[in-house]
Amino acid sequence: MKAIVLTKFGGPDSFELQDVPVPEVGIGELLVRVMATAINPLDYQIRRGDYPDHVPLPAIIGHDVSGVVEKVGPGVTGFAVGDEVFYTPKIFGPKGGSYAQYNVVPEALVTHKPANLSHEEAASTTLVGGTAWEALVTRAKLHPAESVLIHGGAGGVGSIAIQLAKAMGATVYTTSRGHDLEFVRQLGADHAIDFTGKNYTEEIAALTGRQGVNVVLDTIGGLTLSQSPHVLADGGRVVTLVDLATPQNLVAAWGVNAEYHFVFTRQNRGKLQALKTLLESGRIRPVIGARFSLAQIPQAHTALERGEVDGQPIRGKVVISVA
16 A cells, blocks of 8 residues: 655655555454545654654554545444544554555544545544544533633634534634634634734733633643633633643632643544534534645645645645545
């Protein structure tokens, strides 16, 4: 099979298109013909060498799959050859990721693909959708009629998180660049703040009558953790998806009895089954910002890291057509 193989840690030129053996199917596993995958910040973090102890080289990475079941292993009961499925492969799994024509995956991670989505659309939702669910539902326990501030609303996770929060009945505040304000409003944001031209802590204070929001979802990093107590209501929750690269002062968190949650997404079928229901009902729609082929994965990495393609900003996900 054709696969994009990470041969060294470094820049996008660290990948090579190679012919490699199709992985063997074990007990409780499926062999899936990958029709589409997608690029995530986790992917370029792995590529540049952020997790060297977890990724023996050479490696096939990638964390989104939409495809067709090609073979089922012993003990598989919920899927048959020909089924269309979508899922996030096991992160740092021993049988490789989704930058290839085939992927082997435990049955427990797999869900039937939403019938109303193309393979590209389905592949754009798996990791970011599971991450948004983990952040807002599992960790923050966002309730109807609560409020949430989503940083980076035009990004891969942010664009799904806005829609998920609205489906849960929350009031949504989000930050984005000025050229994305109308886009995030169309996704369902009640209030959109241009973080390049305004102080979002002052804006949230004014918009909430200085009451603050119940939840902050951090997808951007920087000093968000130290700033969050200044926009939180008492007992508010902060969920971050970003590595703590900069030491931060959280003394202000004591004053609002804040909770902090640090999320590295866990894979399971339950989250995707719930998201499938929302996707099929139209409550959440995929957001694709750019498309590339399997051989163009190095260019796709470059585009995601820059946040633009041909001078145009990327909104939502960068997807890869494998078939």
